[in-house]
Amino acid sequence: MKFKIILAPVKPDKTDPIVDAAKKVGATGATIIPARGTGMREAKTFFGLTLEDQTDIVLFLLEEHLVEPVMEAIQTAGEFHKPGTGIAFVLPVENVFGMESQIEAFKEKVRDSYF
Template sequence: MRFKLIVVFVEDDKTELVLETAREYGATGATVITNARGEGTVRPRTFLGLSLETQRDVVLMLVEEHLSRTILEAVARAAAFDDTPGTGIAFQIDVEDAVGVRHQVEKLVPLIEGEI
């Protein structure tokens, strides 16, 4: 079984929405790294030297490759990444090897049997 790593940078108030959507489309788990900071094409505003940017989270999901594109697109739609600038981004990376995922594989096999 092959995997992809979906990386999502998202405003912290949309993290739960991203997690729920990903699970609904077949993700079996995620790691959330809180308090990330990002900068896009427009520099963050400041007031008296204090940053006014919203807090971001990084969501990492190791997903089966046949489900990855569907999960990626569903997360982008749910969080409105393409509709609202600065909301967040998501991308996927090929994973060459993964260990410690045996329990996920057992849950994924029935989901993807028809696709492999």
């Protein structure tokens, strides 16, 4: 079974809608990493201190066949068509350990759908 990672650095108010949308189309969960980021817009300053925007990095480890539906769902939920809301991109995964229980559950689900 092949896996890929979707990474989506997003504004914190978009995190929950993105995770919920991904779960509706088959993602089993997500890892959320708090981060800071800068984009094309200049960072705001206050008395000489730079204020960086808070960002969440939402990470999905998915079976390859789920990547396209999850990307479509998070693009819509995250409102990526609006400037400054976030982005998403996909990376290949070489090896995965610790997913055995999810792989077995997936195989059972597929087997049950045929019978």
